Amino acid sequence: MKRLVILGGGESGVGTAILGKQKGYKIFVSDKGSVSKKYKEVLLNNEIDFEENQHTESKILNADVVMKSPGIPDKVELVKKLREKGIPVISEIEFAAQFTDAKIIGITGSNGKTTTTLLVHHILKKAGLNVGVAGNIGDSFAQQVAENQYKNYVLELSSFQLDGIENFNSHIAILTNITPDHLDRYEYDFNKYIASKFRITKNQTTSDYLIYDADDEAINNWLKVNKTRAKLVPFSLEKQLEYGAYIKDNNIIINITKDIIHMPISALSIKGKHNTKNAMAATMAAQLLKVRKQTIMESLEDFEGAEHRLENVAKIRDVEYINDSKATNVNATFYALECMDKPTVWIVGGVDKGNDYNDLLALVREKVKAIVCLGLDNDKIKNTFGNVVDIIVETAGAEEAVKVSHKLAERGDVVLLSPACASFDLFDNYEDRGRQFKEAVRNL
Template sequence: MSKRIVVLGAGESGAGAAVLAKKEGFDVFVSDLSGIKPKYKELLDAHAICWEEGHHTESDILNADEVIKSPGIPDKAPIIQKLKAQETPIISEIEFAGRYTDAKMICITGSNGKTTTTLLTHHLLTEAGVDAGLAGNVGNSLALQVAENPHPVYVIELSSFQLDNMYNFKADIAILLNITPDHLDRYNYEMQNYVNAKFRIIQNQTEKDAFIFWNDDPIIAREIKKHNPKATLYPFAETHEEGTKGYVENNQIIVESENGTFTMEQDLLALTGKHNLYNSLAATIAAKIMDIHDDKIRASLKNFAGVEHRLEKVARVRGVDYINDSKATNVNSCWYALQSMKTPVVLILGGTDKGNDYTEIEALVKEKVRALIFLGVDNRKLHTFFDGKINQIEDAGSMEEAVNKAYRLAQKGDTVLLSPCCASFDLFTCYEDRGDQFKACVRNL
């Protein structure tokens, strides 16, 4: 009898995992507590895969030999608790897909910047002619690509939730950008649990592999001493420190690797801001390890278009710039956004709080923010922290209300910045929906 694989969650990762499992000859069943999007139903039906939506039939799930879990399902979900109690193995889609490919894996994680770095790394490779797939939190399901459209190289954005259920998978090149508090609601409000998840990116690495990381992150520095990575280390920093392989000197980006030293004028980078300097250094180190030609790297760093919903310039209305940073779903992301602002700011923040500590942005808010607009169902925590620190604070129950208030409060030469610090699920379906609504409201001004 064939091994039974149950896939929980039928989004991009779950549907892809189901297709690969079916191709490999397993008995496959897909169950999603929510509704399944029509395109994924069509994909499952096309491969004759059984599925259910809107509920979990426990008898069809608890008999699994192995479960592939969507990263969005928390461990405290009742069905996961029951599977754990009977010691059914639970893995991620990435872990499962890794069993059926020997492709080179470039894996990127971090609390902030991972999407930009993933897309930039993929851009550097593909522009140089490398056949590289894009997977994980961006691009298409890794499992689906392995099943139907395999590539010799994959660039994969990994969240802590995906890393949680990865055991034997190995990154040939691992990039860890930074670690700041995020998703603590999923880690029992224990920062170390979240840190441990991030450091799973280097598990199983050998001397032949590479570990790229930000040298000045205090948490990474502490954890590296504990983990003693086997991989070749490629630390990067803003300035040339002892041992750094990527840095800036005399306004030149410099990256040292076994494949030679890369240099480029920093001013020529398409991406601006300190956080994007780090993202560019990390991606460039990966490209050099992959032996991409310097001229190709330079051209790609100059023409990279950036990421939607990440410090995205929307419009200038009556001398006021409107910037969509909806992807800033934690406090540290907002810190980077505020740090890059050169004008007075009207800041829109708020949403579903994930255990946020706003102390990190307090000094920048006092220095740069003219007015605050709290966009959320429950803004009490924001008021408790910021009331009395900024003169103008207003609440908004919809994006239209928030943008209209920002329009009224902003003065010529200001920037209206949507950088929410929070998840979007109280008023929006996702951060993309929040950003799209912001852009639509701004364009209607």
């Protein structure tokens, strides 16, 4: 009986434990922190051996295979010891993929992956396909492989999940964009992060597809130097393409099958240039899976978007409140500010992952009337924008940030939470930050 050790008792860890047990592995789950009540109940109900608040090396270093949760960096001593012993350390998606024959649509990128994942899933579901959605969102991929026999999966894949793959493959891979993010995990080397994202295509064959942003410099540079066996399917807002998706006269044109799609950008339910790109990528994935043009176009018109991503919360005294808590890097916040067409009170800050705020200067100068800081260390924000914005206020929580913004905003303004940072200094995660923001707005 093979011994599967799982590091991390969260969503991916517990899902892997359920699948591993079903497939006859001897399981041990180890979490350095505490395991939440919800997951503890699942482990106890399934009679799975686990420990919390420690890693007992003697119970870990005897594994045949180790599944490491994406939040644990490779440079941790325990992971190094496992690798020195030649024990494979893989991610949940690598472990689960070997137990399903489903078609996989894998989606990665620095920004836009959640929206694109939800949009592809929405279109395929509307088309009547038997489809699950997993990866970075929803129930873990492993648990779904154990409990449902979906014929297709749409997976949102982070670079950390891709770092732990060996044989995993997506029939259709989507690469939305690559901008500097998580550089703290890649020795502050952008090229290492780019290589990590491109692992999504490493096992693709000539019958697979790689859908990518042809306007993205990092992607184009990688493709010039490296080879993939997959068929390349580009999309662009800047140039007309003979094959792929592009814009002409404010229409999206998609030219990858005999059935050419023409759709006005104005018909899309999600707004902004970045969402036009997300819609192009999702549409091409659906077309490659033979979904009818009519179904695709209807889906693009009635899709509701992701929670915490440019989500309209409320309008109070003619001031709009928008929750973009999912913007955990500068590029995501760039998109958000680009979409603002009213004077903006911008709530920003949190744990900085090596951010360069200079890219935002022009947009902030043009659109932002006041900055409300929401983090423990705001020096970089104050230094970058101090000469551009007259009002910069520091706050210590969502409620205070919303009250201050409410005082600063006048009729016709917008209050935008788009932090450009991780949330771990004051919140559990970006969802917690977004929910606290929404609650504070509703309590005004």
